[in-house]
Amino acid sequence: MAGEPFFITTAISYPNGVPHIGHAYEVIAADAIARFKRLDGYDVFFTTGTDEHGLKIQQTAAKAGISPRAFVDEMAPRFRAMAEQLDCSFDRFIRTTDADHVAAAQALWRRMEENGDIYLAKYAGWYSVRDEAYYDEAELVTAPDGSRRAEKTGTPVEWVEEESYFFRLSAYGERLLALYEANPDFIGPDSRRNEVTSFVRSGLQDLSVSRTTFDWGVPVPGNPAHVMYVWVDALTNYITSCGFPDEGAPRWRQWPAALHVIGKDIIRFHAVYWPAFLMSAGLPVPQRVFGHGFLLNKGEKMSKSLGNVVAPTALAEAYGVDPLRYFMLREVPFGQDGSYSHEAIVNRLNADLANDLGNLAQRSLTMIARNCGGQIPQAGEPAAADRALLAMADALPEKARGLMQDLALHAVLAEIWAVVAEANRYFAGQEPWSLRKTDPARMEAVLYTTAEVLRAVGILVQPFIPSAAARLLDLLAVAPEARNLAAVGPGHRLAPGTALPAPSPIFPRYVEPEA
Ligand code: ME8
Numbered sequence: 001m002a003g004e005p006f007f008i009t010t011a012i013s014y015p016n017g018v019p020h021i022g023h024a025y026e027v028i029a030a031d032a033i034a035r036f037k038r039l040d041g042y043d044v045f046f047t048t049g050t051d052e053h054g055l056k057i058q059q060t061a062a063k064a065g066i067s068p069r070a071f072v073d074e075m076a077p078r079f080r081a082m083a084e085q086l087d088c089s090f091d092r093f094i095r096t097t098d099a100d101h102v103a104a105a106q107a108l109w110r111r112m113e114e115n116g117d118i119y120l121a122k123y124a125g126w127y128s129v130r131d132e133a134y135y136d137e138a139e140l141v142t143a144p145d146g147s148r149r150a151e152k153t154g155t156p157v158e159w160v161e162e163e164s165y166f167f168r169l170s171a172y173g174e175r176l177l178a179l180y181e182a183n184p185d186f187i188g189p190d191s192r193r194n195e196v197t198s199f200v201r202s203g204l205q206d207l208s209v210s211r212t213t214f215d216w217g218v219p220v221p222g223n224p225a226h227v228m229y230v231w232v233d234a235l236t237n238y239i240t241s242c243g244f245p246d247e248g249a250p251r252w253r254q255w256p257a258a259l260h261v262i263g264k265d266i267i268r269f270h271a272v273y274w275p276a277f278l279m280s281a282g283l284p285v286p287q288r289v290f291g292h293g294f295l296l297n298k299g300e301k302m303s304k305s306l307g308n309v310v311a312p313t314a315l316a317e318a319y320g321v322d323p324l325r326y327f328m329l330r331e332v333p334f335g336q337d338g339s340y341s342h343e344a345i346v347n348r349l350n351a352d353l354a355n356d357l358g359n360l361a362q363r364s365l366t367m368i369a370r371n372c373g374g375q376i377p378q379a380g381e382p383a384a385a386d387r388a389l390l391a392m393a394d395a396l397p398e399k400a401r402g403l404m405q406d407l408a409l410h411a412v413l414a415e416i417w418a419v420v421a422e423a424n425r426y427f428a429g430q431e432p433w434s435l436r437k438t439d440p441a442r443m444e445a446v447l448y449t450t451a452e453v454l455r456a457v458g459i460l461v462q463p464f465i466p467s468a469a470a471r472l473l474d475l476l477a478v479a480p481e482a483r484n485l486a487a488v489g490p491g492h493r494l495a496p497g498t499a500l501p502a503p504s505p506i507f508p509r510y511v512e513p514e515a
Contacts, residue, residue: 006042007254008034011262012051015075016060019082024312025295030261031088035463039484045254047241049094050076054230058216068216092241105218105236107245111281123164123208130155165210172276173204187271189335192291196271235274257286264291293337322465323349334409349510356420358507364450365503376498377444386449389426393456397485416460423453456488471506
């Protein structure tokens with residue numbers, strides 16, 4: 001896999017409000033995948049960003065009494081700061097107001113137009129500003145206050161008539177179905193694939209792709225009275241960052257994307273519209289689109305002392321970045337909905353991180369510091385118990401690769417923690433503290449085996465809890481270039497006699513702040 005490109009993206013967020021927990025969840029999950037692939041030798045390119053055009057933004061800015069440009073210039077940095085605070089290793093933060101993006105969106109439009117897929121007509125229909133989408137009569141309900149609303153989202157709709165450009169989506173049904181058929185992994189999880197397939201099977205209508213009722217958007221090439229429908233503009237971000245329309249750009253080797261990580265609510269845009277646009281433009285389609293679930297605050301459960309916080313910034317400050325990342329990725333099976341609460345986060349933090357992994361590292365490394373001269377101990381002749389435990393740790397990269405292929409992030413963590421649990425049982429059963437007097441060589445072997453398992457675990461947890469993993473690997477004196485998946489196993493065992501730094505705890509327990 002060495003050097004093979006792996007382009008991974010998040011959706012780009014609407015910056016019409018401050019970042020919320022869903023935005024944090026998505027960028028953390030994508031970051032864990034990106035980091036895992038880097039550890040496995042891929043040439044990873046990882047982007048996230050903001051989706052800054054459209055009526056919603058224009059209206060929010062107007063309410064705030066400032067220009068849309070000033071508004072997004074104020075909001076976009078908050079999204080970037082959140083991703084940075086959460087230790088997300090993105091290579092580009094793309095804003096749809098970036099000059100190269102506007103040029104890319106116009107170039108894509110021209111390609112679709114040259115292919116005969118864009119035509120001018122009149123549009124009349126029920127439009128939801130909140131959803132930036134038109135709805136059919138059949139998709140509406142009447143609210144108690146008499147207003148017409150979209151049934152699916154509950155947002156108000158208004159009757160809109162405008163001249164509009166259309167994209168000939170109706171021509172792409174067969175090709176899309178063939179794409180899903182030939183690439184079973186194109187849409188995940190399975191529930192989403194079924195949903196999309198039946199939507200396409202039911203017949204596709206042409207898509208209105210321009211607006212004349214507002215002007216905060218990318219002008220349509222050749223007819224600036226129109227701005228592009230925000231989804232045409234937004235989806236293009238993925239090829240902008242690969243250098244489009246310059247197909248000779250160095251980054252172009254990253255296209256097609258290996259994976260678009262998005263929420264389940266926008267799967268149709270990514271699995272139907274987006275590949276159709278790309279087919280029209282004669283460009284390769286992404287390899288995979290994965291719609292994760294929604295993360296919801298169960299409500300009342302948050303602790304009073306935290307003021308019922310839901311802002312990701314506040315959660316990261318209250319629990320720490322690594323514990324928050326770990327919680328989100330371990331607690332929620334990726335692809336399903338999940339919920340969070342103060343109790344659930346604290347429980348994971350204290351049980352899995354502070355107790356299981358933190359204590360094992362602290363106890364074994366303290367014994368090494370005190371009894372082995374602060375050096376990696378002698379391995380000795382491994383006993384059956386040592387070999388069994390090491391075999392489990394050595395098997396982690398292969399297991400993790402397989403589970404990662406299914407994007408089962410929670411299952412990767414479960415496998416790693418199964419090894420941690422086994423190492424704890426081993427440590428308790430071998431009683432190295434008793435061996436200190438009776439059989440010091442055996443004590444060294446037990447401590448060596450434990451340290452070696454911690455090395456494997458430290459390498460494997462880097463994608464999920466990057467700072468704590470780095471601290472653990474530092475404590476084991478693992479060289480920076482030996483922190484990848486290929487370094488797990490017999491070929492790169494810890495060298496006895498290597499000097500270690502003084503041990504320090506990697507995960508403090510969470511204690512409730514004083515009321
Ligand atoms: O949809 N839990 O932007 P957005 C988990 N601009 N994920 C959530 C969530 C929650 N509670 N709420 C939202 C947009 N998301 C468009 C995308 S991409 C070319 C354009 C996810 O700010 C949501 O599913 O509303 C989406 O993937 C992302 O957050 C941004 O949502």
